[in-house]
Amino acid sequence: MATTEDLADDLATAVRGADVYAAYQPQVSLESGSIVAAEALCRWRHPRLGDIDPATMIGVAEQSGVIHALGRRMIDECLDTLAGWREMGRDWAVAVNVSPLQFEDESFADHVATELGRRMFTSGALVLELTQDAQPVDERVVLPQLRLLREIGVEISFAGYGASPGSLDRLRSVPLTEVKLPGNLVRSAAGPALDALRDSVEIAHAHGLRVVAEGIETLSHLDIAVLLGCDRAQGFLIRHPDSEIVFP
Incomplete structure (x- = not known):
């Protein structure tokens, strides 16, 4: 069985090759029904x-410091993919998960700015999508x-919104443009829980x-998202993540 140290060494090597890649899951506008963006999910095929497991991979990357090389690799790869979409006439956005580390x-911000400018x-x-369960960092550095x-026009998303009252604090400290409702909350929303989640959407x-x-995952879940007043949706009902998606 591989140790954390072994995995860290392997991941450091994989970041420079094809074993680490992005799988893309589209987001649709609930107003138009059209694809407007895709979230890039980092994958590692050892x-x-x-x-x-993605959680294991990110944990190893954060603990070992490989997260910096992994993060830049994902940004660069996803922007190249986005350039390809734009060449095909698909004016979408790409969302990339980032660790606050x-x-x-x-x-980091300068690197992102340079890569965006290079591709015009x-x-x-x-x-850039931040998660609620990320490791704590010095906000004096992050903000x-x-x-x-x-x-420079980069949008900031917060995943895990509505999962706890404390998630609302992010609206006050981080310059967000988007929040994401966890699938388990959307799928189980009914009665008072539905009303509470709708209130969270209205606050956002x-x-x-x-x-x-x-x-x-189902049409009923999609109906709930519409009822809540969400702007976009993603999930298996729309499409599974794929590294080589050719959208219609």
């Missing part, structure tokens, strides 16, 4: 161990970079934020 590298992408092309990214809209419903 040559001996097979597919590594990546912002401890004070050159305009505002709204890239969304200035997030504000810089917003200034009052702050000028877009709301995405995750984990949509």
Whole structure:
């Protein structure tokens, strides 16, 4: 059985090759029904161990420091993919998950700005998605970079919105443009829980934020997302993540 140290060494090597890749899951507008963006999900296919659980991979990357190389690799790869979509006439955005630890590298925002400029992408092309359960970091380091990214048109998304009252604090401290409702909340919303989640959506809209419903697996889940007033939806009903998607 591979140790954490072994996995860290293997991941450091994999980041430089094809074993690490992005799988894309589309997001649709609930107003138009059209694809408007896709979330890039990082995947690692180990040559001996097979597919590594994403949570395990990110944990190893954060503990070992490989998260910085992994994060830059994902940004670069996803922007290349986005350029290909744009060449096909698909004016979508790409959302990339980032660990707040990546912002401890004070050159991270500059790297993103350089890569966006090199490809001549305009505002709204890239969304960086933060998660609620991420490791704590010094906000004095993170927030200035997030504000810089917003200034150049990068959108900031917060996953896990509505999962706890504390999630609302993110609206006050982080320059967000989007929040995402966890699939388990959307799928189980009924009665008072539905009303509470609808209130959360209304609060987000009052702050000028877009709301995405995750984990949509059936038509009834999609109906709930519409009832809640969400702007976008993603999940297996729409499409499973895929590394080589050719959207219709």
